[in-house]
Amino acid sequence: MSIPPAILAEGVQKSYGKTRALAGLDLVAEAGSVLGVLGPNGAGKSTAVRIFTTLLAPDSGRVEVAGLDVTRRAAEVRTRIGLAGQYAAVDETLTGYENLVMFGQLYHLPGAIAKRRAHDLLERLDLVEAAGRLVKTYSGGMRRRLDLAASLILAPQILFLDEPTTGLDPRGRLAMWALIQELARTGTTIFLTTQYLEEADQLARQIAVIDRGRVIAKGSADELKAQIGGERLEFTLAPGSDLNSALEALRPYQSGEVQVDAAERRVAVPVTQGAQRLAAMVRDLDAAQIALADLSLRRPTLDDVFLALTGHTATETKSETNEVDKPAEPQFATRRPA
Amino acid sequence: MNRTLPVPMERLIPLKRPALYWALADAVVVAKRQIRQIPRVPDELITAIVQPVIIVLLFRYLFGGAIHVPGVSYINYLMAGAFVQSAIFASANTGVGVANDLKLGLVDRFRSLPMAPSAVLTGRIFADLIRNTVVILVTWGIGLLVGFRPAGTPVAWVAASALVLLVSFVFSWFSALMGLLIPSPEAVAQAGIVWLLPFIFGSSAFVPVDTMPGWLRAFSDHQPVSLMMDAVRGLLLNQPNTPALWQALVWCGGLLIILILLSVWVYGRRTSR
Numbered sequence: 001m002s003i004p005p006a007i008l009a010e011g012v013q014k015s016y017g018k019t020r021a022l023a024g025l026d027l028v029a030e031a032g033s034v035l036g037v038l039g040p041n042g043a044g045k046s047t048a049v050r051i052f053t054t055l056l057a058p059d060s061g062r063v064e065v066a067g068l069d070v071t072r073r074a075a076e077v078r079t080r081i082g083l084a085g086q087y088a089a090v091d092e093t094l095t096g097y098e099n100l101v102m103f104g105q106l107y108h109l110p111g112a113i114a115k116r117r118a119h120d121l122l123e124r125l126d127l128v129e130a131a132g133r134l135v136k137t138y139s140g141g142m143r144r145r146l147d148l149a150a151s152l153i154l155a156p157q158i159l160f161l162d163e164p165t166t167g168l169d170p171r172g173r174l175a176m177w178a179l180i181q182e183l184a185r186t187g188t189t190i191f192l193t194t195q196y197l198e199e200a201d202q203l204a205r206q207i208a209v210i211d212r213g214r215v216i217a218k219g220s221a222d223e224l225k226a227q228i229g230g231e232r233l234e235f236t237l238a239p240g241s242d243l244n245s246a247l248e249a250l251r252p253y254q255s256g257e258v259q260v261d262a263a264e265r266r267v268a269v270p271v272t273q274g275a276q277r278l279a280a281m282v283r284d285l286d287a288a289q290i291a292l293a294d295l296s297l298r299r300p301t302l303d304d305v306f307l308a309l310t311g312h313t314a315t316e317t318k319s320e321t322n323e324v325d326k327p328a329e330p331q332f333a334t335r336r337p338a
Numbered sequence: 339m340n341r342t343l344p345v346p347m348e349r350l351i352p353l354k355r356p357a358l359y360w361a362l363a364d365a366v367v368v369a370k371r372q373i374r375q376i377p378r379v380p381d382e383l384i385t386a387i388v389q390p391v392i393i394v395l396l397f398r399y400l401f402g403g404a405i406h407v408p409g410v411s412y413i414n415y416l417m418a419g420a421f422v423q424s425a426i427f428a429s430a431n432t433g434v435g436v437a438n439d440l441k442l443g444l445v446d447r448f449r450s451l452p453m454a455p456s457a458v459l460t461g462r463i464f465a466d467l468i469r470n471t472v473v474i475l476v477t478w479g480i481g482l483l484v485g486f487r488p489a490g491t492p493v494a495w496v497a498a499s500a501l502v503l504l505v506s507f508v509f510s511w512f513s514a515l516m517g518l519l520i521p522s523p524e525a526v527a528q529a530g531i532v533w534l535l536p537f538i539f540g541s542s543a544f545v546p547v548d549t550m551p552g553w554l555r556a557f558s559d560h561q562p563v564s565l566m567m568d569a570v571r572g573l574l575l576n577q578p579n580t581p582a583l584w585q586a587l588v589w590c591g592g593l594l595i596i597l598i599l600l601s602v603w604v605y606g607r608r609t610s611r
Contacts, residue, residue, distance in 0.1 A: 053450045055609070075452060079352045083450040089443035093375045105367045106453040108352035108360065117350065124347075134378065150447065155347040186347075 004067040006031040006158050006189035007052060012061035014047055014213075021047040023213035025061070029206070031157070034180075034190040036204025038197060038305070044213035045193035046086065049162045052191065053083045066157055079107075082151030086163040089147060092136040096127050096146050099135060103150045114153075121149040125179070141172030148179065158189045165199060177202055197305055201225075209305060217309050225300070228308035230255055231274035232298050233281060237265040238291035249288040253281055256308060265293075270300075352452050361454040368461020372435070373468060382431055383469060390424035390477040397544055398484050407546055410575065413485045418571035419543025421477055421502045422563065426538060428473045429509035430530035432466045433517030437526045440518070445609055459601060463510045470506040474499055490576030498573035501586065505566050508590050509534070511597035518604040537563040542571075562589040 007029040014022040022044045029035035039045050050056040052065055054074040063070045066080045090099045097118055104114025122131045125145045130138060135146065144164065151159060164180065165173040180203050184190055194200050200207045201221040209217040209224070217224060233250070237243060246267065247258060256270035271277065274297045285292065355363075376383050397420070398413050407415040436459070439445050448458050478499075488495050513530045520526045540557055541547075541564040547555050558564050562585075569586040572579030 050446075055446055055449050078450060078452045081450070083447065085443055085446060089447040091371060091444060092442075093378045094371065098371075098374065102367060102371055103447070103451065106364055106448065106451045106457075107350075108355075108452055109350055110353065113350065117347075120347065152347070153350070154352070155349045157349075 003031050004064070005029060006033070006066060007035070007191055008062070008064040009048070009052070010062045012048070012051060012063055013059045014044075014051065014056070015059060021213055022051075022058070022061075025210070025213060026215055027208055029189055029191055031189055032187045033206060034184045034192060034204045036200035036207040037191070037193045037210055038195070038200045038207055039193070039210040040195060040306070043210045045210065046162055047213075048210075049083070049085075049160050049191070049193060053081055053160050054078055079154070080157050082154065082156040082159045084144075084148045084151040084159070084161050084164060086166055090135050090143060090150060093134060095132050095134055096122060096138070096142075096149075097131040099146060100149055100153065104153050107153050109153070117153055121152060125149045139172075141168055141175060144168060144172065144176060145179070148176075152183075156188070158191065159183065161190060161192045163193055163195065166195065173199075197301055198299060209309060211306065211310055217305075224305065228256065228270070228300055228305050230270060230272040230300070232268045232300060232304060233271050233274055233278075234266065234268045234294075234296050234298065235285075235292050236294040237267070238293045241290045241292070243267070245288050246285060246290045249284045249290065250281060252284075253277060259307075270304075271297075357454065361456055361460070364453045364457035365461040365464055367453075368457050369464040369468075372462055372465030376469060383472070386424075386428040386431065386469065386473050387476045389427050390420055390473065391480045393423065394420050394477070394480050394484060401544070405545055411485070411487075413481070414487060414489075414575060415546075415571070416544065417477075417481045417486050417488075418498075418567045418574055419541070420481065421474065421498070421570055422505055422567045423538050423543055424473055424477055425470055425502050425506035426509045426534060426563070427531065428470050429466065429506050430513050430527060431469075432463060432510040433513035433515070433520075433526045433530050434523050435462055436514050436517030437520060437523040440608065441521070441523060449609060455605075456602070459514055459605065463507065463514065466510050467503065467507055470503060470510075474502055474506075488574045488576075490573070494573045494576065498570045501566070501570055501573065501583075504590050508593050508597065511594060511601060515597055515601045515604060518601060518608050534563075537561055542567050562586070562593070565589060 005028045007027060009025055009027040012022050012025040013020070025044065025048060027035070027037070027048070037045055037048065047056065051058050051063055052070060054070050054077050057071050065077050068077050068080075070077050090096075091102070094102065100118035100121055101111075101114050104117055105111065107114070109117065122128050125148065127142065127145055127149065130142055135143065138146065148161075148164070151161075161180065165176050168176060177199070180190065180192070184203070190203075192200070192203060205220060207218065207221055207224055208215045217227065219227075233253070235246075237246060243260070243262070243265065247260075247269075250269050250271075253271045254269050255272045258270070259268040260266075271281070274281075278297055282295070394413075394416065397416050402412040402416070405412055439448075439458070445458060449455065512534075513526075516530045517523075517526050520529055540554060541561065542558060543563075547558040547564070550558060565582050565586045566589070568579050568582035571577070572582060
């Protein structure tokens with residue numbers, strides 16, 4: 001018999017009143033893999049995590065975690081999973097150490113073992129110096145690390161990370177990525193939700209893109225990128241330059257549908273291997289006598305993925321919880337005074 | 339940063355014990371968390387302690403001269419009301435804590451653990467009982483300082499204090515229910531008290547009910563907070579008021595059953611969203 005998948009969801013539906021959070025979600029995460037679930041706010045990511053971690057019962061469909069049905073065998077599921085949420089759920093008026101010992105005891109570990117594991121985790125997550133300080137004095141990144149530590153107390157088979165880097169500064173984000181990559185190397189199955197394509201790309205072998213409670217695309221990061229056309233070459237035309245000849249000059253490099261903002265004279269062209277071919281593209285534009293006010297090459301964002309897959313941007317599908325997506329940092333950018 | 343994370347940690351297995359054992363053991367862990375917080379967030383305890391001190395001093399010295407209760411000194415009359423009233427006010431903190439835990443996502447973490455779900459509420463209420471014991475002791479202290487002299491036996495005084503503690507337990511559950519129903523912790527603090535004010539002040543707490551107009555008297559005579567105060571007063575002043583004591587105990591028991599069932603039901607609904 002083969003090993004059952006770590007997470008299996010089939011036709012999962014969940015509604016809150018008239019709002020459909022999940023509309024037939026299908027997902028599979030193999031044991032020991034990292035599954036990235038990519039989607040905008042309101043797509044159903046957190047609802048999925050809440051159902052998989054036994055916090056919420058689905059209206060219909062089948063969900064198995066570690067081979068166990070999450071509704072019928074919730075108690076057993078809870079001894080095999082760890083959950084680190086979007087909001088660092090640790091007690092502010094306790095120290096980092098006290099938090100971990102408390103959660104260890106609530107995981108029903110004997111006191112001595114809970115204490116030993118707390119020390120161990122503080123060391124592994126680089127929180128030894130802050131161990132005796134109240135959590136309310138922690139930085140955002142430290143809180144997230146403590147939250148992650150709390151979810152690792154049992155060294156669970158399956159770890160759920162609900163937007164682990166939302167709200168972190170770039171340094172905190174990189175540190176969190178490094179930790180998640182290290183965890184993945186230890187063989188832990190990781191279910192990760194994110195709003196950032198780059199994050200899914202960095203961390204997950206398999207990515208499922210979800211929109212309106214349904215998986216709309218899945219595959220490896222490379223497969224998805226092939227679908228959406230790699231990087232974006234974005235530029236603004238200087239006055240007097242012709243838009244059509246600019247598009248003509250770039251046609252050989254173009255790998256997807258071009259977006260044009262005629263009023264602003266801004267153009268975004270999907271390209272593959274953009275960094276390697278940037279010099280050539282600029283030379284060709286120059287040869288066509290196109291003057292630019294602005295030029296940048298950037299990685300695709302969630303919005304680009306959505307535009308390519310659904311024809312609408314991620315922002316248009318957002319529910320009432322509006323949070324501005326941070327654009328991916330440009331790999332290369334040149335600016336000339338207009 | 340020199341992390342050693344890549345070395346896999348030993349997988350740990352939770353202990354297996356009967357559910358009732360964990361309901362108690364987990365409640366103790368949660369209660370310990372609350373008790374640890376007391377010295378770290380001292381304003382909560384200080385407010386709870388200052389409150390009875392102000393009430394006792396205010397009524398004893400400001401209104402005490404104007405209020406005459408036949409057959410008993412005003413401070414001796416006042417204390418039963420002060421005990422019950424400060425126990426109820428102190429209980430209002432329970433709901434604020436519950437609402438905070440929900441808001442901060444701590445309840446989600448608790449629910450993803452193999453712990454007994456009931457411990458999230460019972461642990462907090464255990465801890466609040468301990469804090470309310472301190473409030474009752476302080477109320478004793480300030481009362482004795484300004485001339486309160488109970489009559490009868492110490493056994494009755496301890497019984498009176500135990501009844502006050504039972505009242506605080508009942509109202510902690512009321513407050514917990516408010517904390518589960520109302521999303522904002524700030525609003526919980528208000529709501530917990532506002533609904534209770536008519537019961538606290540429309541009672542025998544500060545003046546004998548026979549000085550009130552008929553309609554108010556009819557309410558005051560029969561509402562539970564008055565009965566609780568009358569029962570406590572009877573025990574403190576050696577004027578056994580058996581009917582009030584029985585009725586107070588029945589009210590406490592009945593309210594507890596209703597409030598606990600409601601809280602459990604609302605907790606299930608509120609957290610499964």
